[in-house]
Amino acid sequence: MTLPKAATTLAPIALVGPGTHTTTAPSSSSEHLTPEQIEQIGKELDALRTEVMNSLGEKDAKYIRRVIATQRALEFGGRAVLLFARFPPAWLLGTAALSVAKILDNMEIGHNVLHGQWDWMRDPKIHSTTWEWDHATPAAAWKRTHNYEHHTFTNIRGKDRDLGYTVLRVTPEQEWKPIALIQPLTNLGLSLIFEWGIALYDLEFDRRAAGEMPEEEAKAQMAAFRRKALRQIAKDFVLYPALSGPRGFLATAAANLVANLVRNVWSHAVIFCGHFPEPTETFEESRLEGETRGEWYVRQMLGSANLSGGPIFHIMTGNLSHQIEHHCFPDMPSNRYRQIAPKVREICARYGLRYNTGPLPKQYFKVLKKIARLALPGGK
């Protein structure tokens, strides 16, 4: 094995800023670890994964079925109430139910089912190859950019397009361009239209422009997007409003718009808190060369950040509040992350690795601060 060298010579860039207090270990990187220790971390995490995956059973299956049933009850219950959206109490109730339904659909259900977390049940109705979600981007496009590109190349600068989603400067190593000056506004806008931002991002216009995508593939993806997007828009802004009658049309359309906005702002906040709050680290592409399993785990842990909160909060974030655990084990059912989080944290503490976590407002503020700072050239 040739890895040991990489672990010590490719010291990740320290991104610790002043005033960050969420570290549980003093170290800012993995420099202090010997190759043997890194290998040992890999073994411990592998063992943890095996233990959980072997224990999956009826309780887990019931959990995801219950979440799906709850989501569908909220969605169709909410939409039924919104048929009377011209009455303010119905508008409020329906919009709240639909907002929660859309968040559950995207976060705890869609994202996780599409990761294959529930494939072990062999249920054709809850399977990564058959699932489709209430989101502008087709499931297949999402799986390509997210499951493979982001999860494999997490926080590798130049490889992980999720680092700033091609429109934001989120690490000082990214080249500064004048457009970055308005990136606090760009970010705000992105947060409002996040669903569409992701859909456009999944179409990979940067790769198209660079001539890296075969034309046929590009056309097929565009057609799939158009089909999905049209149906999504028709449902929320034409069909259900029309069902509410001429006097309810606008009220229902407005309710659906708000539910979409709530989902967008919420998922944007949760997702941006997954990799951008200080002091998460980014890495150079050369790190990938000969990267071992242990080094891969270390990169995932140092490149991710958790959110602290209660059980309902975790579900509403799709358990991406356990981003660190999710990045170590992307295909582990999300209901198990909470159970293993103390063990992962203990492993980090024992090896002197940072375990970045904090409440959502605090972590999100750090993200906004970083985006504001990096709007200007330089940064650290």
Added chain:
Amino acid sequence: MGALAAISRRVRDVAGLLTQPILPDDVLGTINPLWSRSEPHARIVELRRETPDTTTLVLRPGRRRPRHVPGQFVGIGLQIDGVWHWRTYSITSRPDDPHLAVTVTAVPGGLVSGRLAHATPVGTLVRIGPPSGEFVLPDPPPEQLLMVGAGSGITPIMGIVQDLAARRPELLDGAVLVHADRTERDLIFGAELRRISAATGMRLVPWLSARAGRLSAEALTDAVPDWAARLTYACGPAGLLDTLTELWERSGDPESLRIERFVPPPVSAEGVPGGRVRFTVSGITAEAAPGQGLMAAGEAAGALLPSGCRMGICHTCVGVLRSGAVRDLRTGDLHDTPDQYVRTCVNGAVGDVEIEL
């Protein structure tokens, strides 16, 4: 009827716009699995203990009762520890019965059969597949019928006999049923078959192997001297079916013997080194071990593959071979023509393979 179907399809299309990205059917299935058309379910409404290790499950299907021909089998999906397991069982109820019955014998060490025969309570929801199978009578049915059912092999024959007794009892007059098992109390449907025999004139020949030894070719020809003149349906252990096949090939007309195997002939790992199997539709890649079926390898890697009998009979599991070579684990036949259909349950990988599934 055609107009009604067209209207209901149109209604579903419109409803689909309102439920997208899921189907109206998924919404119904979430409220009550029995309402799902795309993933048909059935509820167990009655259990009949036939023998110490055999139970008949009476199922009330959901929205649509699957149509079957007597003698066919049906896939039953049972969730065990959160995982869906599919097995096929012969249907032992009549096509015009609103309920669907399958009769399950617990196989030693069998996860699903043991659970179904002994530990699945009334009220359990199972999934059901489309009935299939070629072990059915020709139309019109033959005048001279011989049936040989041994062990749980009596179950498809029971499906046939019951239906004839109800619809065409005159065809059973003069028919012969050789019913073999270890002892009297192991005979599945013993009492029911005696009743049918008394009512129709069907000749019932019980064969108890604990007393009389295994049913041999000589014993059969002694018991049914005019065997060669009859159309014969046989189902039972592989050894018995091999014996009968040999007898019919030697001194009868092989065309007049119809057999149904429950257990696949022994598989061989010879010439099946395994390899990397890529399922092109799902994009899932599996490592197939030497002698392992493509289906087993794919399922272990999390692929969702069509499956039915899992023994190379029903062709539910076929996929297009896009590249590479596979070998039939039972016969040793090599398939390496691109774009041909192969059964994933009984073919193993000979090197790296791409299957369109």
